[in-house]
Amino acid sequence: MERSLQWSRPASLLLFAAAFLAAAAVASAGYNPDPLSVVNHFNRAVQRSTSPRRTLSEKKKKGKYSGPCLATNPIDRCWRCRKDWATDRQRLARCAKGFGRETTGGLGGKIYIVTDPSDDYKNPVPGTLRWGVVQLEPLWIIFARDMIINTTQEIVIQSNKTIDGRGAQVHLADGGSLTIQNQRNIIIHNLHIHDIKKTTGGDVAVSPNHFTPRTKADGDGVSLFNATNVWIDHLSMALCEDGMVDVVAASTAITISNCHLTNHNDVMLFGANDNTPEDKVIQVTVAFNHFGRGLVQRMPRCRYGFFHVVNNDYTHWLMYAIGGSSNPTIISQGNRYIAPPNMAAKQARLLLVIPH
Numbered sequence: 001m002e003r004s005l006q007w008s009r010p011a012s013l014l015l016f017a018a019a020f021l022a023a024a025a026v027a028s029a030g031y032n033p034d035p036l037s038v039v040n041h042f043n044r045a046v047q048r049s050t051s052p053r054r055t056l057s058e059k060k061k062k063g064k065y066s067g068p069c070l071a072t073n074p075i076d077r078c079w080r081c082r083k084d085w086a087t088d089r090q091r092l093a094r095c096a097k098g099f100g101r102e103t104t105g106g107l108g109g110k111i112y113i114v115t116d117p118s119d120d121y122k123n124p125v126p127g128t129l130r131w132g133v134v135q136l137e138p139l140w141i142i143f144a145r146d147m148i149i150n151t152t153q154e155i156v157i158q159s160n161k162t163i164d165g166r167g168a169q170v171h172l173a174d175g176g177s178l179t180i181q182n183q184r185n186i187i188i189h190n191l192h193i194h195d196i197k198k199t200t201g202g203d204v205a206v207s208p209n210h211f212t213p214r215t216k217a218d219g220d221g222v223s224l225f226n227a228t229n230v231w232i233d234h235l236s237m238a239l240c241e242d243g244m245v246d247v248v249a250a251s252t253a254i255t256i257s258n259c260h261l262t263n264h265n266d267v268m269l270f271g272a273n274d275n276t277p278e279d280k281v282i283q284v285t286v287a288f289n290h291f292g293r294g295l296v297q298r299m300p301r302c303r304y305g306f307f308h309v310v311n312n313d314y315t316h317w318l319m320y321a322i323g324g325s326s327n328p329t330i331i332s333q334g335n336r337y338i339a340p341p342n343m344a345a346k347q348a349r350l351l352l353v354i355p356h
């Protein structure tokens with residue numbers, strides 16, 4: 001099926017896209033005027049990394065695999081089985097693929113170590129996660145040990161940050177979401193995010209020594225609002241009150257990969273309503289995720305933008321998997337869909353026609 005990897009469009013559409021693109025480029029430098037080139041680039045990387053059949057058959061023979069480290073997709077292959085991952089953490093900044101591939105996060109910044117799981121949302125202290133994410137300089141944020149951070153309110157992240165949970169079991173739980181608003185270049189990697197609740201709002205730290213009143217938040221796991229260049233990788237997420245990952249308000253250049261999602265209703269919302277044509281710039285790659293037990297709908301639910309949903313494993317859904325309205329372009333490739341044993345929910349894809 002080599003040929004199906006290449007996508008092309010009639011020239012008139014390309015011209016239209018180019019004109020639209022020129023206008024949009026001003027608004028957000030992360031927007032890619034040629035999204036099909038990103039799709040093809042991604043697919044070539046997958047092809048290159050899936051050649052050694054030998055490892056796959058070895059894996060099958062042994063039942064539950066207990067051999068040497070395996071990385072089976074091009075993102076993980078970039079860092080995962082390297083002995084020096086803990087001393088060369090910033091290598092991860094070169095590993096993103098898809099629309100978020102230019103995301104470098106805290107590359108070049110200092111390593112900041114979270115040692116304190118407490119969370120004072122108004123006046124965070126050094127050593128806490130919240131203190132690190134509000135700094136203006138690039139930071140590569142890691143964790144000294146396993147911890148549970150009860151997020152008292154939304155954690156508002158400044159540009160040029162990596163939150164790198166590798167080497168520790170870090171849970172963000174029982175409180176506010178991770179929020180990226182009007183910021184760019186952020187990697188969020190290897191965290192458990194669950195039991196996120198609506199928050200009442202209040203004075204929340206947004207930059208060093210500065211807090212601002214924030215209104216109540218819906219209780220998303222990760223909330224992207226006018227965010228550019230964000231890579232979300234290896235998150236384990238469950239039970240958030242609103243969306244798990246919401247990408248709204250003309251956010252673009254996003255990759256969501258290698259996540260394991262369970263027990264949730266509205267999983268991923270890309271574009272929040274049908275009256276925001278500015279969301280045409282939204283471009284998201286959703287790849288190598290496992291949509292698991294107890295998920296209901298929106299994996300993802302798309303509006304306006306361009307979405308590459310590729311090589312995900314859907315083992316459960318209660319209503320539908322992928323949905324769209326307002327002329328989104330959704331390229332769904334190489335996904336595995338196992339429909340639920342409910343005749344009313346056998347459709348993996350749902351086209352939502354919204355009457356005006």
Ligand SMILES: *[C@@H]1O[C@H](CO)[C@@H](O)[C@H](O)[C@H]1NC(C)=O
Pocket residue numbers: 117148149150174
């Ligand atoms: C977080 O909250 C839970 C339940 O509210 C509590 O059991 C736990 O001790 C809290 N953890 C921290 C680090 O404060």
Ligand SMILES: *[C@@H]1O[C@H](CO)[C@@H](O)[C@H](O)[C@H]1NC(C)=O
Pocket residue numbers: 136138159160185
């Ligand atoms: C992020 O880093 C880039 C590259 O170093 C820099 O140009 C930019 O100003 C930084 N952004 C912010 C908001 O600090």
Ligand SMILES: *[C@@H]1O[C@H](CO)[C@@H](O)[C@H](O)[C@H]1NC(C)=O
Pocket residue numbers: 181182183184226
């Ligand atoms: C979006 O965020 C950028 C900074 O990344 C800012 O310059 C711009 O004004 C924001 N756009 C809106 C509509 O708030």
